[in-house]
Amino acid sequence: MAALFDEISQQLDFSSCGEEGSSSDNSSDDCTSSIRSPRIHSPSSACRTPRVQRHRSRNSTLSPLQCTSPIPYASWRKLRLCDSPSTPKSLLSKSSQPSSSSKIGGLQRTLRFASAAPNLIQAPFVNVNPFTPDTVRRNSEQQWRNHCRSEDNYGRRLKHSLTSSEEDDEAFLPPKRRAVQAFMLSRYESEFLELECIGVGEFGAVYKCVKRLDGCLYAIKRSRRPLAGSANEQLALKEVYAHAVLGHHPHVVRYYSAWAEDDHMIIQNEYCDGGSLSDVIVKKTVQGELFSEAELKDLLLQVSMGLKYIHSSGLVHLDIKPSNIFICQRPSTSAAGEGESEEEDDRSTSAGVIYKIGDLGHVTSTNSPQVEEGDSRFLASEVLQEDYRHLPKADIFALGLTILLAAGAPPLPQNGDEWHSLREGQLPKLPKELSPPFRGLLQLMLDPDLMKRPSARELCKHTVLREERTGRVAAQLQRELNVEKFRTAMLEKELQEARQAALSPKQNLPFWLKLPIKMGSLPKTGRLVGRKTERSMSFGCLGYGV
Numbered sequence: 349m350a351a352l353f354d355e356i357s358q359q360l361d362f363s364s365c366g367e368e369g370s371s372s373d374n375s376s377d378d379c380t381s382s383i384r385s386p387r388i389h390s391p392s393s394a395c396r397t398p399r400v401q402r403h404r405s406r407n408s409t410l411s412p413l414q415c416t417s418p419i420p421y422a423s424w425r426k427l428r429l430c431d432s433p434s435t436p437k438s439l440l441s442k443s444s445q446p447s448s449s450s451k452i453g454g455l456q457r458t459l460r461f462a463s464a465a466p467n468l469i470q471a472p473f474v475n476v477n478p479f480t481p482d483t484v485r486r487n488s489e490q491q492w493r494n495h496c497r498s499e500d501n502y503g504r505r506l507k508h509s510l511t512s513s514e515e516d517d518e519a520f521l522p523p524k525r526r527a528v529q530a531f532m533l534s535r536y537e538s539e540f541l542e543l544e545c546i547g548v549g550e551f552g553a554v555y556k557c558v559k560r561l562d563g564c565l566y567a568i569k570r571s572r573r574p575l576a577g578s579a580n581e582q583l584a585l586k587e588v589y590a591h592a593v594l595g596h597h598p599h600v601v602r603y604y605s606a607w608a609e610d611d612h613m614i615i616q617n618e619y620c621d622g623g624s625l626s627d628v629i630v631k632k633t634v635q636g637e638l639f640s641e642a643e644l645k646d647l648l649l650q651v652s653m654g655l656k657y658i659h660s661s662g663l664v665h666l667d668i669k670p671s672n673i674f675i676c677q678r679p680s681t682s683a684a685g686e687g688e689s690e691e692e693d694d695r696s697t698s699a700g701v702i703y704k705i706g707d708l709g710h711v712t713s714t715n716s717p718q719v720e721e722g723d724s725r726f727l728a729s730e731v732l733q734e735d736y737r738h739l740p741k742a743d744i745f746a747l748g749l750t751i752l753l754a755a756g757a758p759p760l761p762q763n764g765d766e767w768h769s770l771r772e773g774q775l776p777k778l779p780k781e782l783s784p785p786f787r788g789l790l791q792l793m794l795d796p797d798l799m800k801r802p803s804a805r806e807l808c809k810h811t812v813l814r815e816e817r818t819g820r821v822a823a824q825l826q827r828e829l830n831v832e833k834f835r836t837a838m839l840e841k842e843l844q845e846a847r848q849a850a851l852s853p854k855q856n857l858p859f860w861l862k863l864p865i866k867m868g869s870l871p872k873t874g875r876l877v878g879r880k881t882e883r884s885m886s887f888g889c890l891g892y893g894v
């Protein structure tokens with residue numbers, strides 16, 4: 349079987365851009381690429397300090413002997429020991445625990461077999477999504493059990509129906525034929541046309557693809573290294589579980605599908621045409637531009653809406669940062685039609701920009717958290733101290749720092765004195781001062797006392813953020829009102845003219861002959877009421893300028 353998978357993996361080599369490169373997006377969260385080397389710091393205080401830049405290290409959990417990936421030992425060691433912001437302590441410690449790797453082995457089989465040619469004779473695997481609400485799970489578990497029983501019987505019957513000669517044929521077929529079969533079964537290649545690589549993260553490379561069937565664009569995330577025998581598999585599943593449970597929300601990147609192929613996890617997500625917030629921050633920095641305060645408030649409000657949704661589903665993100673917030677330039681269908689409350693009404697977003705939370709690889713449930721620390725630069729100190737009682741407030745903390753970066757704050761420290769002072773409530777200096785109420789709100793989001801930090805729900809209702817939106821909505825309504833007033837005035841004028849014509853002595857002439865010349869171009873059958881709506885209008889001609 350191992351030989352078969354080796355062969356398949358050769359056939360399905362996704363050798364396109366970027367996969368061998370190191371992560372490119374972490375550094376941009378601080379709008380710089382020069383902060384990769386860690387500053388190991390021994391704190392004088394009792395408080396813990398991140399030992400290295402801790403972000404995810406989805407790839408670094410196996411001993412070289414266990415590792416089944418083709419990465420040579422030397423490179424593997426580099427991966428494991430690299431001082432990137434992506435070396436979470438929990439993964440490192442897990443790597444030394446044999447028990448966890450045996451668990452992974454079980455899961456690994458699940459994915460590998462599920463990804464190979466579907467084999468009816470094998471027992472059907474159904475993953476249990478740990479984020480599924482209890483009630484839904486209880487109902488579906490019973491259904492799965494019934495279903496498994498019937499599939500088991502079917503498998504047995506099918507096996508019996510195979511003649512011995514068929515089985516012999518299978519055994520003596522050259523391995524090449526299997527590889528060709530597997531190649532033809534590549535769902536990625538048969539269903540999608542890869543256009544370009546749009547990002548490389550710690551976990552995976554992301555490709556912009558067109559789905560051959562529907563012609564729509566998607567972002568396809570593929571784990572960079574094989575999942576087999578690594579803790580990456582659990583993390584990959586975590587991301588899929590979270591997406592599947594979260595469903596649709598205008599401010600969460602939409603998920604379409606996921607599957608394993610060639611021992612790599614592939615996730616099909618909504619394509620966000622504006623890239624990540626991190627990209628925009630870098631671009632603005634290069635151009636010497638800054639987000640306006642109104643734009644910052646809009647960003648905070650939108651991401652808070654996404655977080656409110658995630659938190660209300662009993663989950664926490666735990667890796668909020670600019671490179672995990674994606675932008676849609678156009679009003680997406682999901683944003684236009686799915687607003688459930690006034691909070692989700694996106695018609696009034698500034699310049700039509702919609703922010704969406706993505707990269708759910710660190711999501712965990714609030715009730716029984718299994719914390720995989722995110723990027724240390726955005727890590728709340730209580731999470732570092734393994735106090736997981738109020739995890740949503742860690743997301744709020746990371747969001748506060750994200751907004752400060754968008755406001756032009758210098759790169760965030762990975763550890764050390766600066767790291768601690770940020771967590772003691774000392775905000776960094778900004779190139780342009782914010783208004784006191786807004787600055788006060790950001791200060792609260794970073795409060796060392798997590799109980800003082802506002803919840804996502806509170807942020808969504810906060811007057812400092814709402815007044816901006818309320819102002820925009822009021823302006824929009826005023827514009828619409830002006831248009832309606834203009835229409836009414838035109839109709840009244842026409843009505844008056846029609847009445848006058850009716851009272852004039854030439855009553856036996858058709859009324860349209862009595863109309864002034866400017867109206868003569870109308871069709872003879874033209875209706876009086878409502879016909880004005882077909883005309884082009886010049887706003888402001890009656891003093892209703894907008």
Ligand SMILES: Nc1ncnc2c1ncn2[C@@H]1O[C@H](COP(=O)(O)OP(=O)(O)OP(=O)(O)O)[C@@H](O)[C@H]1O
Nearest residue numbers: 373547549550551552554567618619620624671707
């Ligand atoms: N849906 C999407 N639309 C557009 N671009 C995307 C999308 N998803 C990811 N990207 C691009 O790919 C990059 C990496 O994606 P993502 O954060 O999901 O991967 P990752 O490997 O989990 O990253 P990391 O672990 O470094 O945060 C993003 O920063 C972004 O530039």
Ligand SMILES: [Mg+2]
Nearest residue numbers: 549671672707
């Ligand atoms: Mg990411």
